[in-house]
Each structure stands twice: as structure tokens, then as C-alpha cells.
Amino acid sequence: GQSLEQPSEVTAVEGAIVQINCTYQTSGFYGLSWYQQHDGGAPTFLSYNALDGLEETGRFSSFLSRSDSYGYLLLQELQMKDSASYFCAVKSPGNTGKLIFGQGTTLQVKP
Amino acid sequence: EAGVAQSPRYKIIEKRQSVAFWCNPISGHATLYWYQQILGQGPKLLIQFQNNGVVDDSQLPKDRFSAERLKGVDSTLKIQPAKLEDSAVYLCASSLGGRDNEKLFFGSGTQLSVL
Numbered sequence: 001g002q003s004l005e006q007p008s009e010v011t012a013v014e015g016a017i018v019q020i021n022c023t024y025q026t027s028g029f030y031g032l033s034w035y036q037q038h039d040g041g042a043p044t045f046l047s048y049n050a051l052d053g054l055e056e057t058g059r060f061s062s063f064l065s066r067s068d069s070y071g072y073l074l075l076q077e078l079q080m081k082d083s084a085s086y087f088c089a090v091k092s093p094g095n096t097g098k099l100i101f102g103q104g105t106t107l108q109v110k111p
Numbered sequence: 112e113a114g115v116a117q118s119p120r121y122k123i124i125e126k127r128q129s130v131a132f133w134c135n136p137i138s139g140h141a142t143l144y145w146y147q148q149i150l151g152q153g154p155k156l157l158i159q160f161q162n163n164g165v166v167d168d169s170q171l172p173k174d175r176f177s178a179e180r181l182k183g184v185d186s187t188l189k190i191q192p193a194k195l196e197d198s199a200v201y202l203c204a205s206s207l208g209g210r211d212n213e214k215l216f217f218g219s220g221t222q223l224s225v226l
Contacts, residue, residue, distance in 0.1 A: 033213050042202065042217035043154065050213075087153050091213050098167050099144075099215060101153035 004102035022088035115218035136205030
């Protein structure tokens with residue numbers, strides 16, 4: 001089976017840096033993804049880590065440690081529009097490996 | 112590039128009625144997914160297609176849910192009969208498949224209310 005744990009809520013102020021952690025327990029692991037979802041909207045892809053280390057895309061970075069079954073999403077220079085839910089998702093092995101989502105972290109950015 | 116299209120956007124039915132959702136994935140995307148998202152939770156995978164074959168339907172309640180992907184393009188998800196606990200947003204997603212499976216493109220979803 002697979003389980004993912006992430007904090008349910010995080011609050012930060014505009015301009016700050018916030019880190020959203022994700023730990024996972026899976027029977028097979030291929031990679032860790034992050035998705036953003038605004039209220040009433042569709043999830044949108046942010047990043048993917050298959051190997052250990054940090055991946056940077058603009059203000060967002062994602063980190064993976066396979067040995068610790070742990071990853072995080074780092075958001076820098078927070079803006080009001082970053083207020084949303086953030087989901088980590090684990091991809092199981094194989095070219096048709098399925099993507100299993102965590103319960104999500106609601107980020108509230110305050111002025 | 113056109114995104115993933117879903118319809119209807121909203122649907123309200125009474126319990127024990129049937130309902131169907133439609134999805135048109137991004138052109139050329141081999142893999143199609145149906146997810147159920149209950150309010151305040153993460154998306155839960157119901158079924159995954161690779162072209163027109165089922166790859167995974169382990170979490171699909173097969174006594175009431177069915178899905179098909181005709182000719183490896185459009186897909187429909189049906190619930191018959193619906194229960195109160197089926198109230199959720201049903202999200203369709205697609206991906207290129209293969210090694211690019213990790214980037215899913217989601218449609219806007221169908222919000223289902225079962226009364």
C-alpha cells in the first residue's frame with residue numbers, strides 16, 4: 001500500500017519563504033510530484049523529482065531524499081496568489097505507474 | 112494547445128439515480144485518468160487507461176461505477192446507482208504516457224451533488 005503525510009495547513013506572510021513537507025510509505029516508488037490547486041480549480045503540475053536533490057523552477061523548488069522517504073516543496077517570495085492547496089503525489093514504478101496523491105496542505109498567505 | 116475538456120461542470124441528482132461524465136483528453140495523450148476528489152481531500156485515483164486498455168481500476172467501486180475509453184480518445188465515467196457518499200468532484204486527467212507519465216494535465220472537473 002501507499003500513504004503520504006503532509007501538514008494540513010500552513011500560514012505565512014507575503015514575501016516570506018515557506019516549506020511544505022511530505023513523507024511517504026510506498027510498496028514501490030518511482031518519483032515525487034507536487035501539484036497546486038486553487039479553490040474551485042483543477043490541480044496543476046509544479047514539479048517532479050525522481051532523483052535525490054533539489055529541483056528549482058522560478059520561485060518554487062522541490063527536494064527529494066529517497067533514503068528518508070521524504071520530500072518538500074519550497075516557495076520563496078510568497079505572493080497572495082500562492083494561497084492554494086498543495087499536494088504531493090507518489091508515482092509507482094513502471095511506464096504506466098499510477099500517481100497517488102496526499103491529502104494536501106492548505107497554504108494561506110497573509111499581507 | 113487545448114486542455115482537457117470535461118462536461119458537465121455541475122450535476123445534481125438524487126440518490127439511486129444514474130449519472131455520466133464525459134472527458135476529452137489532450138490530443139495525443141495516451142494515458143487517461145479519472146480521479147474522485149472529496150471536499151478537503153486529495154484526488155483519489157479511480158481508474159487509469161493506457162490508450163483504450165485499463166491499467167489500474169483497483170479503487171473503482173465496480174458494483175456501481177463503470178468507465179470506458181472508446182478508440183483510445185474520449186472517456187465516460189458512469190455511476191449507477193448513485194449514493195450520498197459519491198458527492199465529490201470528478202477530475203479527468205491525461206498525460207503523454209511512458210516516461211512522461213509524471214506530468215498530468217487536469218480538466219476543470221465535474222462537481223457532483225447527490226441528494
